[in-house]
Amino acid sequence: MTKLTREEKQTLIRQAFAAREKAVAPYSHFMVGAALRSADGRVFTGCNIENAAYTPTNCAERTALFKAVSEGVTEFTDIAVVGAIQGQVNELVTAPCGVCRQALFEFCGPELNVIMAKTEEDFIEASLGELLPYGFGPKNIR
Secondary structure, three states, rough: OOOOHHHHHHHHHHHHHHHHOOOOOOOOOEEEEEEEEEEEOOEEEEOOOOOOOOOEEEOHHHHHHHHHHHHHOOOOOEEEEEEEEEEOOOOOOOOOHHHHHHHHHHHHHHOOOOEEEEEOOOOEEEEHHHHHOOOOOHHOOO
């Protein structure tokens, strides 16, 4: 699944928590942070940014992904995702939404390791292929 050590996973989770602090969620009050690790070890972070029109709202995972792709990075190994209602501790893990799963699938593929954390110590992992078993990308559309 991933070659990261537990300590490296915890560092990625900490980076996702730091990104969550920058979330703009005046409507849902649900703050999400993500930290996406590239194949060369660089980490791109993102937070959710809401908009009153809702459709232009961007999730944390896509913010991190689009930041990386805009820098020319297109190979990734792991992503950590954390979320909670503002001012509360989340008792459930936060998983990428369907739109984010598809966007990640196109650039990261089914092997991407998705770390969904409540805390640095309490997290679960799944491959993107497990979370989106019928994802598709440019290779499938011709």
